[in-house]
Each structure stands twice: as C-alpha cells, then as structure tokens.
Amino acid sequence: MPLQHKDLISIRDLSPDEITLILDTAVSMKEVSTRDIKKVPTLRGKTVINLFFEPSTRTRTSFEIAGKRLSADVVNISASTSSVVKGETLEDTGRNLQAMNPDLLVMRHANPGAPKMLADLLPTPVLNAGDGAHEHPTQALLDAFTIRERKEQLQGLTVTIVGDITHSRVARSNIYLLQKMGARVIVSGPRTMVPLFIEELGVSFIPDIREAVKEADVIMMLRIQMERQHESLFPSIREYARFFGLNRNVLQKAKRDVLIMHPGPVNRGVEISPDILNTPYTIILDQVTNGVAVRMALMYLYIGR
C-alpha cells in the first residue's frame, strides 16, 4: 500500500490505515537500532536535507540519525540566522534546494504553513518537523507508537493532554491522530491556554487536572515554552506548576497503570515533579528512542520504496 500524499504536513494527510502502516514499519526499524551494526542500505544514494529554520538539536539529531542508519546522505541546513539566506524568499530557497535533486526535505519553521507551501511547490517529498503552533506530525506518530507499544492499541484509550493547548503543535497533531485511531482525548490547562471552541474538535475540556486525569490511560504533559511564553497567560511558573504540574497528589487520582508522556525537553519541577520522572510509567525516553524508529519508517515509506 503506497501512501496517498507526497508529503507529511499534517496528521490529516494520513488515513488510519496509513498510520497503522507507519507504526508497523517502525517496529522493524526500531530493531535496526538495537543491532551491533545499526545500519541498513535502504536509502543508499538518497539525499535527505534537514532544513531547520528554528534551532532544535533534539529533533534534528533524531532525523539525522534516522537518515544515517538508513544509509542516506544527510545534509544539515540551519537557517536560523538571517545572513544564511540573505533575504531570499522561502519559495526561492525551496526551488534552489530542489535544483540540487534532494530526495527528501525535512523542514522545521516558526511559521505555520511554511512546510505546506514548499510541499505544494516542489516535487520532492516534505516532512513537517514542526511549523509554529500548527502541527508536529512526526511527534504524534512517535507518541502513538509509544502508546501502542505499551497498550497494544490506541482504539478505546483515553488520553489526557495537559498544558498550553492553544499554542502547542504537539497537542494539535496528537488530537488529530488519537481521534482518528479511536482514542478519546481530554485536555486540561489554564483557560487562557485552551481554545474557546475546543469541544468542536470532539475533545473534552476539564479545567481541574485532578479531574482530567481520572479516566486517563495516558497523560501527556506539554512543555511550557519558558523562553517564549507570553507572561500574561498565567501569573507565574510556580503557580502554573502548582495547579497544572503533574505530581504525586495528582497522580493518586489517576489509574494505577497510567502512562506519563512529555515531548521534551522537560522543565523539571514545572510540568512534572522530579520524583515522578523516574517511575516505570514515565515513558519519556521511550518516546525519544521511538522517534528515531518512526522517522526511519517515514523516510522508508516516503522515499525508499
């Protein structure tokens, strides 16, 4: 079964069957990274360009390792400084890269829609590695893989997402994916951080985190972007942590086998209290491991067949 779309811009580009195909493919890709020789020749002679307009060591490294384990040639372009592109339009940057015959563009950009714009313009497949507050589909896929690994299926699960829902591309992509796969989504967080009509997405909004986690099979804590937070959304980090941080008191309200996730990097003591980070139900590092596997699967499915 080939994928229907050339690009992965939004989780909405994927059917449930395609999501299942990606997750199934990632299972065998995960095995590659456990071998003594962590490399398969699948993408030999393919050129993967990591085009990052926002700095992100973590995501860039994950894609770079994924590409190299598939034997692709990976070229990193960090365009965070204006001098790099010398005032060129994004369209022209895209056309120029296209002219060098890449096989895949992995793209992160601060502006929602930027990867979509290049995807529509260029014949080369584009994987959205995060575009502003819009989507982060590879994160949602690795989250789904991680949940499925523990809970066997997504269908019928309840997932509670806590934090700044409005500005989170992770939340948006996860809401789309989880609902598509038959899971129920609850969101929690300060009212100032939850879109007014969130229920229209089929999501329940429960302001009190202790209520919101009660039926959860999975709790996803979102990162507070302290470096770019509008201070006016909540009074202080300390108050946020007190009301919306995950600590023992909150966890007591949840199911005994609830899984705790976070897209990272964690602000210890803000979103999650340190004593919870090392429990077996906190599977944040599994997410990182699975990120490489899912990105290998995506690279294979989009350009390796």
Place this chain on the structure above:
Amino acid sequence: MPLQHKDLISIRDLSPDEITLILDTAVSMKEVSTRDIKKVPTLRGKTVINLFFEPSTRTRTSFEIAGKRLSADVVNISASTSSVVKGETLEDTGRNLQAMNPDLLVMRHANPGAPKMLADLLPTPVLNAGDGAHEHPTQALLDAFTIRERKEQLQGLTVTIVGDITHSRVARSNIYLLQKMGARVIVSGPRTMVPLFIEELGVSFIPDIREAVKEADVIMMLRIQMERQHESLFPSIREYARFFGLNRNVLQKAKRDVLIMHPGPVNRGVEISPDILNTPYTIILDQVTNGVAVRMALMYLYIGR
C-alpha cells in the same frame, strides 16, 4: 589529460582545453544526480574539508552534496566566528588542517588571495569557493556549463553582465572564462560600479542596459549585495532597479532567445522583475543544478584520478 595546476584559485589557472575537459566531465556527473541511487564510489575514503570563513549555505551545500554523491567524507568547518580559530593565523589554520591529511580543501574567505595563500603553502589541492571581490571560479564554470548546455558552444556568443562589476567575483571569473573560450563580454551598470579601465580587459562597457542587452545571447544579472552595499554607490535600491533591473521593457530590446542568468540568491524586483523569473529563458535553477555537477567534476579531476 591531467590538469596543470594543483589548485583552482582563478580561472586564469585553466587553459581552454582544461575548461572543456571540466565541462565535459560535468556532463556525466550531472547524470549521476538524476539516478535513483545518486552515488558513485569515486572518492570513497577521501576527506574533503569545506572551510568557509564567510557564511554561504548555498555554496557549502552544493559542495557538500557534490562530495557525498562521490562518496567522499565531507567535513564542514564554519569559521565565521572568531572564537573558532582563537586568534590563530590563517597559515597556522591551514597547516593544522593539512596535518589531518585531507585530500581537498574547499575554501571561501572574505579576503582576496586567502585561498591562494593556503594553496601555495599546502600540498593538498585547494578549490576557491569565492574570495572577497577577487574570483569565484566554480561559479564561472557552472555558468559556462549552463550556457553550453543551451547554446552548444561558448565560442562566438555575446554575454552581457549587468550590475556591480567592480565588486563582483562572479563577474571577474566569468569575464576571464568567457573570453578564454571565445565569447564576447559586454558589461553594464552604474558608472560607480564599473572599473575605470575595464576596456583593457577586452570588455565593452555600455552604460545603458537597453543598449547593452541588444546583441546579447546571454544576460547575466549580478546580485546587489544589499547587506553590505556601500550606500554611496547608487542613490537607492528603487532607483537601481529602475535603471539597471531586468524587466519586460529591457527584455524587448534583446534577442528573442536570450538566456537570463543570475548567481543567486535573487533580490526579486531589484535585479530581475518577478514576471521574468518564471520564463523558460531564465535558467537560474539550471545554474544551481549544474553547480553540483561541475563541483563533482572538479573534485573528480583534482583528486579522483
């Protein structure tokens, strides 16, 4: 036929036969980038160092992709920040890199003559990837390749170069190459941007762009370096665009099959008006594609035989 010089610092280092050899070699290299597996083992086990003292994503990426498609190990060194070299002299930087046994140094530097200095000092071949306002020989070679691809030969053509001739390494390298291969060169641009005795190079200076393009088979528009332009050379960007930009009015004076080139990145609406950028005679993206091919050819000819 081996190349006569160890290095490529200036187009003057190359004989017409050598230029032809490079362009012919690039034809087969270009084919590699169209394959499903874009990789040949030619430079396996060779170390190519991209030593960029000026930021240039575009040129660095072109060389990096060229090296990787030939299976070389490519190491990027960006020395734009002073901390990187900690006050070391360029000579010592060069000797230190030499001590790591590289096979090729690709070097960009803001100072004219810097690549030549290292080339004279080190046994490793040096390819000049642009040195101040001096030369940019690989650009001239990819331009020549692109023209030849469309016009079959350079001999007998008329090429009009428009812009800041004085400060352009692209102009200088192209003037040398085109004349060497039997083409006629006309330059146009503000008088403040054209060297006083330019005719001594065998070049015609025609200040009015509408006159200058009349006999042209190729029009090369140079980039206005808005980020470092001395403001005093022309009154305003708008006025520059009006008198020396390429637009429909100017193009009406040219031959119907004239080719339009630009080394990129284009300042849309300054050097070239947007409506001209997408016409079939504008072959700016061909230049980018051919840049990879020509650089592969150079790497092969300088270190792969």
Place this chain on the structure above:
Amino acid sequence: MPLQHKDLISIRDLSPDEITLILDTAVSMKEVSTRDIKKVPTLRGKTVINLFFEPSTRTRTSFEIAGKRLSADVVNISASTSSVVKGETLEDTGRNLQAMNPDLLVMRHANPGAPKMLADLLPTPVLNAGDGAHEHPTQALLDAFTIRERKEQLQGLTVTIVGDITHSRVARSNIYLLQKMGARVIVSGPRTMVPLFIEELGVSFIPDIREAVKEADVIMMLRIQMERQHESLFPSIREYARFFGLNRNVLQKAKRDVLIMHPGPVNRGVEISPDILNTPYTIILDQVTNGVAVRMALMYLYIGR
C-alpha cells in the same frame, strides 16, 4: 586485553599497559590516514556523537575525521548556545541522547566533571574531549604517541611543561600520563600560575625557564588563553612572552635534540617565537596528525571490538 573502564574521563582511568595498548593501536591507525583510500570498515553502523558544549573546531574536526575514517556515522552537536538545550539539565540531555542508541559520546564541556557525570549515568562509553581545567586525556595520549615516535619510549625522559599549569587540563593529563609511564616532569611558569603544592604530584617546579629546560628531552609550551585570561595573573602578554616564551636564548640552554611541543593553537610570538616554529625539533604538526590516529585507536578500542 580489553580496557578496564567503560569510559575515558581521566588518564587515571588507564593503566600503563592500557596506555601502551592505545599507543600501539594508534600506530596502525596512523597508517590508514596515509593510504589512498583512507577508510576502514571497523565502525560501520556505529553512531558517534560529538557533543561539544564549548566551541572547538580543531578537536571536533579531529574526532570527526577519526570517526569517518573508521566508517562510523558521526553526528555533531554544538550546544554552545543556551537555546539549543532550552534549559534542560545536562543529565536529561545525556539520557535523551542515550535513548537514540549512540555507540560513543565524545564530550567537551566547560565544567570539570561534566563528562564524568554523564559517564556514570549512561551505558554508552564517554570520551572526555576536555572538561574545564580538569583533564584532556586524548591530548595527553597524542602527546605521548608523538614523543614515543621520536624518542622510542617515555621511560626515563624528562619533560618540561611551561605556562599556566594551574588552569591547564593539558598539563594535568600530561603530568599523570608521563609519570605513569616513567618520565620525569618539570613545570615552569609564573608563580601565580603554578599550584602551591605541585611537588606533591611528584613534579619539580623550576621558576626560571632557562633552568627548567636544561635537562628536558621535551619542552611542552602551554597555550595562553588570551580570550579568557584573568589579567591579574601576569602584568602583560609582552612580559609573559619575555620571561616565559620559548625563544633562541632559552633554547640555547636546552639539549641539542630537545623536542618542542604545543597543544595549539599557538599564539605566535607569545609562547613560542616564530623563528623556532619551523625547526625540525618543533613537532606541533605531528601532534595534530597523531591526534587523528590516537582518536581512531580510542574509538576502536572502546567500541570497535
């Protein structure tokens, strides 16, 4: 003989036999870099992460080339800017990288003990590429290799180290290594730059450089870190150069076959006067060449067997 420790944090981690094994292994690794095809498949499918929290083009390049010549996949992470890690703790950064299944972490950090902290935390071997003023063990090993190459053995030699002994990780690692291998160490430098109880390390302190070099088989000049020097340690660079720089006058006091070393980059005319830099006994560039060989040997011994 397998190495006893998972990591190389300090020269104290190594027995004399292990040091000899590393140096012997480096002999054959050095040969690889002289071949036409400078590449062996030893580390194919291994992921080496260069994690540099301090900028160091030179050391990073040496490790990168070493890894690539062994066919490893090398991923560079430059974490000098705070935005890169977004306030994450070093421990979390380490755990996250570990989750991507690397085979080796090469780590430089401004804080003494940082590599040790990660080494204790993670199953992946960690090579210390310099941690603050603590240690730089791969530098000491390449220095030892370079001395042994010229003098056949370290046993019985006298090595004089001149400069800022207190703040030098190079000095510390060399003192440990040289004594372990049976060499005698003399230090010289301004009193403000030599630890008070240095003799307790078994080292002689001779303040006058002309006295200190008299019995030396090797003189190691340390770099004055002009970019971060506390000005109060000596009155001026000029005065430092006059009293502790190596020049013809000082060299006349030394043995005729004394070797002159420096970890680089050299401040010409400060630590060493220019006329001495090009003599056959100045083996600074040998150190650079041998750095690649020693790092290849380390990579092989730590993860390639």
